Amino acid sequence: MSDQNATLGLSSVDRSGLRGMVSARVGTWLLIAIALCLPMVVGGSWVFALGVCFANAIGVLSVSVLVRYGGEVSIGHTFFSAVGAYTVAILDTRYGIPLWFSVPLALAFGVVAGILFAWPSRRLSGIYLAVSTLALALAVPEIINNADSLTGGYEGLYVSKPLVPGVKMSLQRYYAALAVLLAVTYGLSRLRHSRQGLTLLLAKSHPAAADAFGTRRVWARIAVMGISGGIAALCGAMLAFAGSTVSPSGFTFWAAIFLLVGSVVSVYGLTFPRALIGGAFLTLIPQFLSASGAWIPVLYGVALLGVILAGHYLPQLTQAMGRRKGGA
Amino acid sequence: MSGLLQDLFPLVWSGMITGCLYALGALGLVMIFKCSKVVNFSHGNVAGFAAFLIYGFSSGVLLELSWGAAVLLTILAVIAIAFLTYAIVSPLVFESDLTATIATLGIGLIAQGATLLIFGADIVSLDLPVPRFSTAVLGLRITGYDLTVLAVAVVTIGALFFVIDFTKLGIAFRAISENPFAAEVCGLNLRSVHLFAWIVAAILGVVGALLIVPTTFLSVTTVAAFMLQAFAAAVIGGFASLPGALVGGILVGVLMNLFTFYVSPEYSSTFLLGLILLALNIFPNGILARVEGFRV
Numbered sequence: 001m002s003d004q005n006a007t008l009g010l011s012s013v014d015r016s017g018l019r020g021m022v023s024a025r026v027g028t029w030l031l032i033a034i035a036l037c038l039p040m041v042v043g044g045s046w047v048f049a050l051g052v053c054f055a056n057a058i059g060v061l062s063v064s065v066l067v068r069y070g071g072e073v074s075i076g077h078t079f080f081s082a083v084g085a086y087t088v089a090i091l092d093t094r095y096g097i098p099l100w101f102s103v104p105l106a107l108a109f110g111v112v113a114g115i116l117f118a119w120p121s122r123r124l125s126g127i128y129l130a131v132s133t134l135a136l137a138l139a140v141p142e143i144i145n146n147a148d149s150l151t152g153g154y155e156g157l158y159v160s161k162p163l164v165p166g167v168k169m170s171l172q173r174y175y176a177a178l179a180v181l182l183a184v185t186y187g188l189s190r191l192r193h194s195r196q197g198l199t200l201l202l203a204k205s206h207p208a209a210a211d212a213f214g215t216r217r218v219w220a221r222i223a224v225m226g227i228s229g230g231i232a233a234l235c236g237a238m239l240a241f242a243g244s245t246v247s248p249s250g251f252t253f254w255a256a257i258f259l260l261v262g263s264v265v266s267v268y269g270l271t272f273p274r275a276l277i278g279g280a281f282l283t284l285i286p287q288f289l290s291a292s293g294a295w296i297p298v299l300y301g302v303a304l305l306g307v308i309l310a311g312h313y314l315p316q317l318t319q320a321m322g323r324r325k326g327g328a
Numbered sequence: 329m330s331g332l333l334q335d336l337f338p339l340v341w342s343g344m345i346t347g348c349l350y351a352l353g354a355l356g357l358v359m360i361f362k363c364s365k366v367v368n369f370s371h372g373n374v375a376g377f378a379a380f381l382i383y384g385f386s387s388g389v390l391l392e393l394s395w396g397a398a399v400l401l402t403i404l405a406v407i408a409i410a411f412l413t414y415a416i417v418s419p420l421v422f423e424s425d426l427t428a429t430i431a432t433l434g435i436g437l438i439a440q441g442a443t444l445l446i447f448g449a450d451i452v453s454l455d456l457p458v459p460r461f462s463t464a465v466l467g468l469r470i471t472g473y474d475l476t477v478l479a480v481a482v483v484t485i486g487a488l489f490f491v492i493d494f495t496k497l498g499i500a501f502r503a504i505s506e507n508p509f510a511a512e513v514c515g516l517n518l519r520s521v522h523l524f525a526w527i528v529a530a531i532l533g534v535v536g537a538l539l540i541v542p543t544t545f546l547s548v549t550t551v552a553a554f555m556l557q558a559f560a561a562a563v564i565g566g567f568a569s570l571p572g573a574l575v576g577g578i579l580v581g582v583l584m585n586l587f588t589f590y591v592s593p594e595y596s597s598t599f600l601l602g603l604i605l606l607a608l609n610i611f612p613n614g615i616l617a618r619v620e621g622f623r624v
Contacts, residue, residue: 126426308430
């Protein structure tokens with residue numbers, strides 16, 4: 001019976017909504033095709049910047065996942081991306097292990113780090129969690145600098161092992177980042193339809209109902225943090241590979257805030273185009289404004305406020321417009 | 329044993345002095361949080377901007393004023409900034425406190441950028457016009473700076489508690505923190521009380537920044553970094569309790585001092601992280617919270 005209702009409901013879905021979904025999917029595929037062909041058209045420095053942009057897009061996704069599935073805001077995700085980045089860099093420079101092994105390992109470490117952080121903070125929510133992630137972000141550069149025998153301290157490490165020997169390194173950096181970004185967005189789109197994903201969403205929006213169905217909030221929180229930490233670690237791994245160097249200056253408190261800014265600017269979207277918007281915002285704007293660095297925080301701040309205020313006022317505006325149209 | 333005590337006593341004393349400053353910062357955060365449920369992440373950056381403004385007004389970079397006039401002018405500017413911030417944030421406050429909190433991050437970024445644009449990334453020094461003297465009491469070196477900090481902190485915090493406990497505005501503030509809906513039904517204007525809290529917090533931030541800067545130097549990040557300890561203090565105090573913020577500030581000051589001296593000066597932020605996580609787990613409502621039952 002309920003199945004019938006569901007299909008009936010589907011058939012009466014607004015046509016324009018369906019068309020919008022189809023065109024969005026076509027747009028995504030088009031964007032992927034463009035991203036795949038771009039290195040043949042643009043110059044070397046752009047290929048490099050776009051590779052870093054893809055890596056940052058993954059980081060933006062990791063923050064957005066936490067917002068979407070956990071309802072929580074983090075300003076400390078540089079911790080997890082640092083875990084990923086240093087896993088790749090240390091395995092590369094100290095042990096000569098290439099990306100094939102270090103990226104899965106980075107993912108695993110990121111998930112473990114996420115869970116390890118989620119456990120002591122499992123009962124915190126809202127601003128309390130935000131503040132404890134802030135402390136997490138602050139501790140990162142300090143830990144990296146002090147473990148300099150392993151991490152290279154201030155100077156950082158240089159990642160140079162090729163993924164596929166014989167192929168041009170700049171192309172490898174670009175395509176590796178793109179491939180991981182695509183894999184993450186695909187994984188997230190599957191998560192949205194999976195049983196686990198729906199459970200997490202239920203635990204976020206109706207905790208009592210989720211409890212009744214046997215999903216404990218603590219479990220949901222730890223799962224979300226694990227997923228988010230893992231994605232952030234992938235971001236770090238790709239930042240290390242696509243950006244070729246890792247150093248503590250890439251994982252400051254401000255970098256963590258910028259990840260959140262990117263996530264807000266992409267309206268917490270989990271799709272490929274949205275992630276690209278966030279990543280581009282974090283990578284390409286500093287590229288354009290490199291001559292006048294002080295404008296970057298101002299611009300980020302204004303963009304952050306702009307998106308938030310637009311999110312607040314746009315529904316009211318459209319409502320008012322609709323009312324006027326209806327009245328006339 | 330006596331050697332240990334000899335170290336311990338001055339460490340606790342100087343920790344208390346910096347702790348008072350953390351408490352000033354934390355009180356501002358808590359005031360805003362208590363009534364509008366927003367964590368003001370722009371607090372440190374705006375206070376840093378204010379410290380730079382005082383420097384700019386008194387050193388001839390922007391104007392050439394006496395120290396007192398510069399402070400007065402800066403406080404006016406900071407009140408204007410607080411007003412503006414609240415004007416931007418207030419529509420969000422009533423919708424989602426988390427969104428409003430993110431918005432304050434945006435304001436912090438703008439303040440940071442403005443500081444960089446106007447004053448550059450250079451390091452400057454900003455001194456307090458306090459008498460330079462030091463005496464030794466029980467093997468403890470007490471300087472004019474210490475006494476100034478203590479006096480200013482006691483007067484400021486005393487005045488704040490007086491206002492909140494005994495004036496009409498303070499009662500309105502407490503009513504709104506307790507139950508905004510009921511307070512509004514009784515005819516209180518939420519926005520004006522919110523604005524009062526934001527302005528007081530901004531002024532507390534300026535006072536804290538002014539007092540902390542002489543111990544180090546003034547750069548774009550010093551005051552913001554100092555405010556992060558204030559965050560820790562506020563968290564330990566429970567984020568919704570003014571006396572808790574005071575106790576938390578002093579506790580953080582003393583513990584940080586002891587940790588850097590006895591354990592390691594390099595891991596102070598990590599220590600702070602551990603402290604925050606520990607405090608949030610053992611005392612989720614702050615160290616001064618009453619033990620209450622839960623209704624399920």
